[in-house]
Amino acid sequence: MDLEKAASFIESEWIFLNRVHKQWSLTEGPQDMELVAHALRCLLHMGKAGESLPEYQALIKAQHADGGWGRESEEKESAAWVSAFCALMLIWANAVLQHSEVEKGVWKSIDYFLQGQKPDGRWVDNEWGDLDTTSHPVSFFNVVLALGTPKMKEHVRSAWRKGLRFILEGQSPDGGWYDQKFHPSGVETTAHLGQDAVVASLALAEGLPVRPSAEKALNWILNHQAPDGSWDGQNMDHTMDCTRSTLLISRMIRAEERCRTALDKALEWIAANKTQPHGWPDFPGEELSMERTCDGLDVLLKYQAWRQTDPLEVVRRWGYVPGNPTFIRGAEVQV
Amino acid sequence: MEELKSGESRVVDVDGQEVALFNVDGAAYAISNRCAHRGGPLSRGHLEGTAVRCPLHGWLFDLRTGICLNQPEVSLPVYPVFCEDGKFCIK
Numbered sequence: 001m002d003l004e005k006a007a008s009f010i011e012s013e014w015i016f017l018n019r020v021h022k023q024w025s026l027t028e029g030p031q032d033m034e035l036v037a038h039a040l041r042c043l044l045h046m047g048k049a050g051e052s053l054p055e056y057q058a059l060i061k062a063q064h065a066d067g068g069w070g071r072e073s074e075e076k077e078s079a080a081w082v083s084a085f086c087a088l089m090l091i092w093a094n095a096v097l098q099h100s101e102v103e104k105g106v107w108k109s110i111d112y113f114l115q116g117q118k119p120d121g122r123w124v125d126n127e128w129g130d131l132d133t134t135s136h137p138v139s140f141f142n143v144v145l146a147l148g149t150p151k152m153k154e155h156v157r158s159a160w161r162k163g164l165r166f167i168l169e170g171q172s173p174d175g176g177w178y179d180q181k182f183h184p185s186g187v188e189t190t191a192h193l194g195q196d197a198v199v200a201s202l203a204l205a206e207g208l209p210v211r212p213s214a215e216k217a218l219n220w221i222l223n224h225q226a227p228d229g230s231w232d233g234q235n236m237d238h239t240m241d242c243t244r245s246t247l248l249i250s251r252m253i254r255a256e257e258r259c260r261t262a263l264d265k266a267l268e269w270i271a272a273n274k275t276q277p278h279g280w281p282d283f284p285g286e287e288l289s290m291e292r293t294c295d296g297l298d299v300l301l302k303y304q305a306w307r308q309t310d311p312l313e314v315v316r317r318w319g320y321v322p323g324n325p326t327f328i329r330g331a332e333v334q335v
Numbered sequence: 336m337e338e339l340k341s342g343e344s345r346v347v348d349v350d351g352q353e354v355a356l357f358n359v360d361g362a363a364y365a366i367s368n369r370c371a372h373r374g375g376p377l378s379r380g381h382l383e384g385t386a387v388r389c390p391l392h393g394w395l396f397d398l399r400t401g402i403c404l405n406q407p408e409v410s411l412p413v414y415p416v417f418c419e420d421g422k423f424c425i426k
Contacts, residue, residue, distance in 0.1 A: 126406075127372065127392065127406070128392065128393075129393070179393070181393070181405050182392065182393030182394075182405060183393045184383075184388075185381065232390070233379065233381075233390065235379075235390050237391065282375065282376070282390075282391065283376065283379050283390070286376065
């Protein structure tokens with residue numbers, strides 16, 4: 001996909017996301033927290049976090065006393081996966097906001113994950129597999145180690161190592177991660193664990209030696225792409241996950257050339273299967289899904305970063321580059 | 336019946352409800368098309384014997400009973416299917 005086409009999609013989808021603010025913003029009322037987190041990630045990468053403090057204050061208001069979040073903003077029970085995603089939004093945004101209330105929210109999240117970790121390093125969520133569930137707190141801790149305060153880093157270091165070891169030990173010899181209970185095909189789990197847990201270690205000064213694991217995961221993802229460019233039976237969510245994972249891992253292990261054709265095919269498939277006039281569906285031909293629409297915008301923003309001359313720009317979109325908050329997109333889009 | 340081969344699925348409208356119809360080794364099963372978890376389309380799911388796995392988050396439903404095998408407290412409506420004049424009919 002050429003950059004002009006990507007920029008055109010980004011502008012149009014961003015305008016749409018703003019137009020349907022009521023459908024995803026906690027400032028408008030109760031929401032599905034997975035959708036809130038997906039939308040806030042777009043807001044961050046569009047360079048709008050600094051002027052969106054009310055969105056993050058609403059996120060903190062929805063945070064439970066234990067430091068987690070429910071799947072729905074009004075649900076009382078915290079869930080690990082969505083809590084990790086919300087915690088990531090807080091720490092990323094606070095790289096820009098530098099706000100004490102947001103920092104307190106990050107601390108509460110850290111405590112939530114430290115309390116919830118099992119002795120073997122995993123986190124559990126009764127609605128999802130343990131490997132994938134574990135990847136998201138590890139991803140949050142990766143970002144804490146890159147962007148957090150020295151005290152925060154000290155707090156999470158040991159739990160982060162245990163979580164990462166649990167993931168590394170769970171990788172199959174073929175490079176994939178499988179969950180027999182929830183996701184036997186392994187596509188989404190492998191895409192998540194590659195980008196959200198393992199490869200970050202290559203960016204962190206104190207990281208574990210994970211390069212062989214990342215290389216095997218990348219090969220697994222490339223080998224499982226369908227000829228049309230999609231993954232997992234034309235599953236839009238999993239295709240977007242695999243695309244993002246390929247962007248990040250290929251940059252971290254300098255395998256861009258090997259991945260270029262696969263990425264081009266994936267992005268063309270994603271573009272060809274948009275809903276019209278805006279958004280993306282869960283599967284081709286279905287109606288628009290707001291969560292997939294946010295994912296689509298996020299993928300394009302990461303692809304745009306991957307194409308920039310600064311090789312670290314795409315890594316900054318995950319927040320894995322220590323001490324540098326410049327992952328915020330410079331270019332502005334007028335709404 | 337000829338149009339729906341073994342291992343395939345189809346979404347049909349039954350009184351305004353989306354129903355996923357599956358052919359498993361010549362036997363037909365009908366179940367509500369939307370997963371009880373996050374509304375994923377079961378017609379796009381993976382068949383595992385006489386169960387279908389939701390393509391979004393992996394919930395596995397027994398096509399004979401509608402019971403979710405990894406969240407047993409949850410179930411979906413299933414509908415009896417019979418064959419008449421070469422067509423699948425849902426009661």
